[in-house]
Amino acid sequence: MGVGASAGGLEALQELLGALSPTQNVAMVVLLHQDPRHKSQLAPLLQKNCSWKVVVIEDGQAPVAQQVHVCPPDMQVVVKNHLFHLQKLPRDKSSKIDVLFGSLASGFENHSGAIILSGAGSDGSLGIKAIKEAGGLVVVQEESSAKYPSMPHTAEATGMADFVLSPRDMARVVLAYYDVTGKMVQSEDDKNEDFSSTAGEIFKQVKRITGHDFTDYKDSTMRRRVERRMGLHLVNDYQNYLRILRDQPEESPLLFRELLIGVTSFFRDPEAFEALKTKAILPLLKRCEDGQSLRAWVPGCSTGQEAYSVAMVLWECMRELNLGLKLQVFGTDIDPEAIAKAREGIYPASITGEVSPQRLQDFFVAANGHYQVRQALRDCLVFSVQDVLRDPPFSRLDLLACRNLLIYLKPEAQQRLLALFQYTLRDDGILFLGSSESTGRQQDLFRALDTKQKIFRKRRLPPIARPDIKFPIGGLSQGLRDHFEPAQFHHYMGGSHDDKLLETVRDILLGQFAPAAVVVGSQGNIIYVMGRTGRYLELAPGPSVMNVLQQAREGIRPELQLLLRRAVHSKETQREYGLKVKADGESRQVDLTVRPLKTEFFDADLYLVVFQEAAHQPIFDADGKAGQGSNLEQLRGKLEKMAADLELARESRQATIEELESSNEELKSMNEELQSTNEELQSTNEELESSKEELQSMNEELSTVNSELREKLQALHRAQSDIANLLNSTKVATIFLSAEMTIQRFTPEAKGVVNIINSDLGRPLRDLATNLKDQDLLGDAQKVLETLQPISREVQTNEGRWYQMTIMPYRTVSNVIDGVVMTFADIDALKKTQGELEEQGAFVQKIISTLREPFLVLDDQMRVLMANQSFYDYFKAAPDQTEGSRLMDLADKTWDSKALNSLLRRVLEKEGEIENHSLEAVFPIVGGKHLALNAKLMLRNSGEKNVLLAIDPNPVACPEGE
Numbered sequence: 015m016g017v018g019a020s021a022g023g024l025e026a027l028q029e030l031l032g033a034l035s036p037t038q039n040v041a042m043v044v045l046l047h048q049d050p051r052h053k054s055q056l057a058p059l060l061q062k063n064c065s066w067k068v069v070v071i072e073d074g075q076a077p078v079a080q081q082v083h084v085c086p087p088d089m090q091v092v093v094k095n096h097l098f099h100l101q102k103l104p105r106d107k108s109s110k111i112d113v114l115f116g117s118l119a120s121g122f123e124n125h126s127g128a129i130i131l132s133g134a135g136s137d138g139s140l141g142i143k144a145i146k147e148a149g150g151l152v153v154v155q156e157e158s159s160a161k162y163p164s165m166p167h168t169a170e171a172t173g174m175a176d177f178v179l180s181p182r183d184m185a186r187v188v189l190a191y192y193d194v195t196g197k198m199v200q201s202e203d204d205k206n207e208d209f210s211s212t213a214g215e216i217f218k219q220v221k222r223i224t225g226h227d228f229t230d231y232k233d234s235t236m237r238r239r240v241e242r243r244m245g246l247h248l249v250n251d252y253q254n255y256l257r258i259l260r261d262q263p264e265e266s267p268l269l270f271r272e273l274l275i276g277v278t279s280f281f282r283d284p285e286a287f288e289a290l291k292t293k294a295i296l297p298l299l300k301r302c303e304d305g306q307s308l309r310a311w312v313p314g315c316s317t318g319q320e321a322y323s324v325a326m327v328l329w330e331c332m333r334e335l336n337l338g339l340k341l342q343v344f345g346t347d348i349d350p351e352a353i354a355k356a357r358e359g360i361y362p363a364s365i366t367g368e369v370s371p372q373r374l375q376d377f378f379v380a381a382n383g384h385y386q387v388r389q390a391l392r393d394c395l396v397f398s399v400q401d402v403l404r405d406p407p408f409s410r411l412d413l414l415a416c417r418n419l420l421i422y423l424k425p426e427a428q429q430r431l432l433a434l435f436q437y438t439l440r441d442d443g444i445l446f447l448g449s450s451e452s453t454g455r456q457q458d459l460f461r462a463l464d465t466k467q468k469i470f471r472k473r474r475l476p477p478i479a480r481p482d483i484k485f486p487i488g489g490l491s492q493g494l495r496d497h498f499e500p501a502q503f504h505h506y507m508g509g510s511h512d513d514k515l516l517e518t519v520r521d522i523l524l525g526q527f528a529p530a531a532v533v534v535g536s537q538g539n540i541i542y543v544m545g546r547t548g549r550y551l552e553l554a555p556g557p558s559v560m561n562v563l564q565q566a567r568e569g570i571r572p573e574l575q576l577l578l579r580r581a582v583h584s585k586e587t588q589r590e591y592g593l594k595v596k597a598d599g600e601s602r603q604v605d606l607t608v609r610p611l612k613t614e615f616f617d618a619d620l621y622l623v624v625f626q627e628a629a630h631q632p633i634f635d636a637d638g639k640a641g642q643g644s645n646l647e648q649l650r651g652k653l654e655k656m657a658a659d660l661e662l663a664r665e666s667r668q669a670t671i672e673e674l675e676s677s678n679e680e681l682k683s684m685n686e687e688l689q690s691t692n693e694e695l696q697s698t699n700e701e702l703e704s705s706k707e708e709l710q711s712m713n714e715e716l717s718t719v720n721s722e723l724r725e726k727l728q729a730l731h732r733a734q735s736d737i738a739n740l741l742n743s744t745k746v747a748t749i750f751l752s753a754e755m756t757i758q759r760f761t762p763e764a765k766g767v768v769n770i771i772n773s774d775l776g777r778p779l780r781d782l783a784t785n786l787k788d789q790d791l792l793g794d795a796q797k798v799l800e801t802l803q804p805i806s807r808e809v810q811t812n813e814g815r816w817y818q819m820t821i822m823p824y825r826t827v828s829n830v831i832d833g834v835v836m837t838f839a840d841i842d843a844l845k846k847t848q849g850e851l852e853e854q855g856a857f858v859q860k861i862i863s864t865l866r867e868p869f870l871v872l873d874d875q876m877r878v879l880m881a882n883q884s885f886y887d888y889f890k891a892a893p894d895q896t897e898g899s900r901l902m903d904l905a906d907k908t909w910d911s912k913a914l915n916s917l918l919r920r921v922l923e924k925e926g927e928i929e930n931h932s933l934e935a936v937f938p939i940v941g942g943k944h945l946a947l948n949a950k951l952m953l954r955n956s957g958e959k960n961v962l963l964a965i966d967p968n969p970v971a972c973p974e975g976e
Contacts, residue, residue: 015040015151015188016118016126018111018141020047020133022161024059026181027131031064031082033185039196040189041077042066043098045114047133048087050103057084073100085114092117109367115141124149124238125195129184131155133165136364139172140279146174147277149238151191151245153177153184171362173317174277176246195245209237212252216240219259220273223266226348228273230403230427239272274349278316280361280368281323282417283449289467294444295331298412304338310413311344311438313402318356318395319368321345322387324415324446325394326377344408346400356397357725359387396719403427406713407438414439418448425454432456436472445470458535458619473619529626533611536582536619538563538575549597550604550625562623569595570606574623576665577608581621585610592628603628747817747838750824751795755779758833767817767838785811794821795834802831808841816845868965871952874922876901876915879960888967890939901963905937914947921951922959930969943967 019027023046031042048054060082061068068082071091075098077083085091089100090110094117103110111130115138118126128145130138132155142152154175157163170178177187210233217228217236228236243265244255259265281287302308308328312321325343332339347353362384366374369385378385402419414435420428435445436459445453445460447468453460460470530545540560551565559565566574570593577588587609594601605628611620741748747763749770756778760770768791769783780792786809794805804822811817817838824833859880862869868885870878881896889905901918902910917928928949936942946969952960 015042015129015192016111016115016141016145017042017044017129017131018046018114018133018138018165019044019131020135020137020162020165022132023047024056025132025161026155026159027060028063030129030131030181030184031060031066031068033182034064034066035185035189036065036080037189037193038079039192041079041081041083043071043077043083043085043091043093043114043118045085045091045111046087047110047137050088052087054084054087056087060084071098071100073098085110090114093121096121109137109140111138112141112367116144119144119148119150122148122150124242126150127152127188127192129153129155129188130166130169131181132160132162134162135164136168136362138165139168139362139364140367142169142174143172143277143279149242151176151188151242153179153188155184156180168362168364172364190248191245194248194250195241209233209240209252212256213237215256216252216259216269219256220266220270223263224270226270226401227404230424231273231422232424235422236273240269243269243272271349271351274316274347274352278319280319280365282320283467286446286449286467286469287323287327289464290444290446290469291327291331293463294446294469294471295327295413296335298442298444299331299335299337299339302337302339306339308332308339308341309344309408309411310342310415311346311408311411312415313346313400314416314419315345315347315352315356315397316349317352318345318359318397319361320415320417321356321395321397322359322377322391324413325391326373328413329377329391329394341394343395345395345397346402347397348399348401350399353397353399359392361385361387402431407434409438411439411443413444413446415446416448417446418451420451421448428454429456432459436460439472441472441474443472445472458537458539529624531622531624532562534562534578534621534623536621537561538578540565541620547625549602550595567595567597569593569601570604573606574608577606578621578623581608581610582619585612745840747840749836750833751779751836752833753799753831755792755795757782763840764838766815767811785813787812789819791836795836798823798834799831808845809838815840816842865964868967870901870963870965872901872918872961872963874959876918876961878904885965888940888965889937908935908937911935918949918961918963921949921961927951930966932969944969 017027017030027044027046044056044060046056048056057068057070064082066080066082068084071083071085071089075083076096077093077098083098086100088103090103091114092099092101093114104113115126115128118128119141126145126148127150128138128142130142130153142154146152152169152174154169154177155166156178157166157170159180160166166178169175177184179187213233213236214229221227240252240255244250244252247255247258247265249255249258259269299308310324310328312324315321321343325341328341328343332341345353345356347356361378363380365378365385369378374380374385377388377391379388402416403423416431416435420431423431432453433456436456439445444463447453447470449468451468453462453470459473459475461473463469463471530547530550532540532544532547532551533542534540538561540562550567550570551562552567554564563571563575563578573590573593577590580586580588587607589608590606592603593606595604605626607622607624607626609622609624611622741761744761745763746761747767748759748761749757749764749768750759752758756776757770757774759775760768764770767785769785774782779795784791789809798805798821802823804820806818806820809817809819818841820837820839822835822837823831824835826832862871862880862882865882866884868888869882870885871880873879877900878897881891881893885891886893886896891904896904902915911933914931914933917931920926921928928947931947931949933945933947934942935945946966948964948966950962952962954960
């Protein structure tokens with residue numbers, strides 16, 4: 015059990031380990047993000063509260079039950095061959111937990127487990143996917159109990175957690191789970207036998223509740239998934255779990271989701287995607303032209319990462335080749351919840367470990383701690399719920415990416431799907447499989463482009479060489495399904511391509527005097543039989559196998575096998591003369607020819623095997639000995655024949671050795687795929703391929719598109735409702751005009767500005783009367799549309815109400831100008847207030863101007879805000895030289911008096927006043943004057959301070975002297 019934690023994780027670790035009880039089924043390895051430069055005291059701290067032994071991991075050490083193994087802070091720990099191995103810390107220290115969990119999943123598979131505790135960041139979220147895919151247990155700390163909830167939050171968001179608990183409850187659940195699963199230990203054969211006896215009933219119960227059938231999936235895979243659910247229910251008997259399924263209907267959907275194995279990621283196997291791009295997609299697109307449709311299908315896409323990865327690669331290739339293709343990628347899965355997440359296109363921040371920074375910038379938008387697929391890429395994908403084994407497929411595909419789905423299916427289902435995939439692809443279409451998958455016995459249908467990365471290209475086959483296909487029609491009733499699935503369909507030679515093939519075969523046969531012949535594939539599978547071949551071929555005992563090598567009669571089988579192998583490798587005609595074949599109690603000589611049938615119309619590996627009677631047949635007796643002739647000639651003939659047979663045996667032996675070596679290499683890379691049995695190539699009806707099944711595929715696509723459109727319409731309806739409520743709540747009169755100046759939308763308040771009713775939608779603006787004085791709304795709107803410059807001004811209605819009119823261009827989300835928007839904000843109250851203020855200002859101005867004494871209004875910086883006419887007359891000053899200037903700078907600084915300045919500052923600071931302050935000074939032009947000054951502070955509503963300064967030019971008494 016791997017335990018990962020970071021900031022705030024020590025307290026959670028102590029609580030978890032303090033609740034552990036004795037067991038012989040679990041060992042724990044703890045990895046806490048620590049500073050590698052300091053010596054760690056983690057092990058002694060954890061030992062204080064833990065009844066298990068806590069040890070620091072050493073390189074090569076084996077995990078021990080009922081022990082806690084702590085990773086040193088300056089090392090990375092991984093598990094290989096059930097042993098701990100310490101490695102130097104990688105540059106990216108933020109993924110230490112992911113690396114540990116990944117190694118646990120690889121080494122211990124369904125006996126591995128992971129616990130995510132408090133911490134910052136997202137480390138561990140990728141590792142728990144590996145644990146889950148291997149069938150292990152995943153437990154995450156509750157966010158409310160975590161000091162730093164970022165790591166638990168990200169882990170829970172992946173949907174991989176089996177339990178979300180507090181640290182104390184984790185200990186109880188984990189020990190109980192492994193106590194039950196530990197009692198399930200027995201041999202794989204015994205397990206499979208026990209499971210097989212109840213699997214049918216378990217799958218029947220799941221199908222009854224969910225409608226999905228898992229009988230085509232491998233029992234071993236399904237068993238491990240069922241055992242996981244059994245462990246979570248703390249039962250170790252299949253019959254007991256079957257009772258739980260029957261008694262608790264909610265368990266069937268949970269088992270259904272467990273069986274789906276919905277573990278995926280972006281660009282899984284990056285090298286494979288790079289090979290797909292360079293070896294398959296770029297060469298494919300170079301043959302395309304602008305405007306063409308580019309179609310791809312990703313069955314079993316889970317939450318969409320695989321489908322988006324394929325779409326991104328296709329997009330990049332189109333951009334690299336500067337092609338304008340219509341890209342459409344279909345992503346399907348049996349799980350409705352996974353498809354719903356794929357449609358949202360929202361993924362956690364941890365995808366930065368899977369997607370390159372450049373692709374994140376090109377195809378994603380970062381928001382609120384997650385990444386969302388950009389709309390341009392999202393519009394290229396269509397997601398749909400589909401059971402690939404039972405629902406109609408998509409067709410006319412350029413690329414089909416089915417990765418890590420076939421490995422979970424039985425061999426019969428795998429071959430059925432591969433034949434279906436061959437049908438759905440266009441000529442030269444690409445098939446992209448997972449790293450542990452291959453085409454198996456269907457290799458005649460596909461040509462390998464990259465065997466290591468599992469990239470294949472569809473072969474162009476004539477109808478007689480195409481496999482029999484049972485098209486899935488899961489949406490039909492059983493009666494209709496029986497009608498549309500007859501046991502066998504036969505192909506007849508017809509059509510332009512078949513005529514060419516027949517012409518080629520006919521020309522060859524006529525050149526050889528029409529002997530008996532068969533058309534075979536590269537493995538010897540019989541495609542077509544011509545003439546009477548009974549002398550040379552016979553059915554072998556046991557199950558019927560349509561293979562020319564197994565049906566060849568005694569005397570020609572080794573030579574035929576050798577000639578066919580030579581023809582396959584050299585692509586040249588191979589011949590052998592004078593072979594002795596026994597049939598009907600007599601021996602005859604036959605000339606054997608194997609000729610490749612490669613033509614410009616088909617690229618399938620087909621070969622013509624011709625059986626021709628030797629030109630001079632010797633007469634053999636009952637023992638197979640020649641009749642008359644000299645002993646010397648007979649001896650020479652026998653020696654030549656023996657030498658030829660010896661050479662043939664040597665070549666056959668060498669070829670057999672090479673074939674055995676090649677077969678051994680294939681066995682190493684094909685894993686379970688070579689367990690599939692021999693299936694004979696069956697013909698299929700050309701009309702059936704292009705009629706009803708094609709129509710069913712098109713109907714399925716239309717249904718998928720309609721489903722997408724319904725969702726978009728619902729979202730659009732919601733957006734329209736939001737906009738309508740927003741516009742109505744603003745209480746601002748708004749009118750939307752098209753580029754042709756017709757009414758598109760308006761708010762109810764607009765009726766007070768323009769005489770408009772609901773039925774006026776679509777009418778030209780010029781047909782409507784406005785309530786505005788002296789305004790040309792149509793002219794203003796057309797001007798804005800021409801110049802793209804907004805217009806804003808105050809307008810008044812005929813009733814005297816004021817509005818602030820603003821006319822702006824209407825821009826779509828694609829930054830296209832598509833009309834104008836008129837808004838009329840009600841400013842009538844503001845205008846009235848403004849008028850009152852102006853009236854009050856004029857009133858004050860008149861009062862000040864009627865004063866006979868000079869009068870000034872100063873601001874807090876002693877600048878003159880206002881002066882009355884008496885001031886200008888008395889001091890012979892000009893307004894433009896007075897207003898805005900500092901008092902101390904007036905009249906050549908005559909007013910610059912320290913005492914006066916100090917008094918005025920005191921008025922501003924202490925809200926005081928000046929009475930009869932005496933000032934004697936010589937002013938320019940008017941000469942010496944004796945003045946009495948009176949000042950008072952005035953506080954305005956805005957908080958601004960002003961000083962009112964009255965000047966008495968004829969003071970009676972001056973108590974305060976200068």
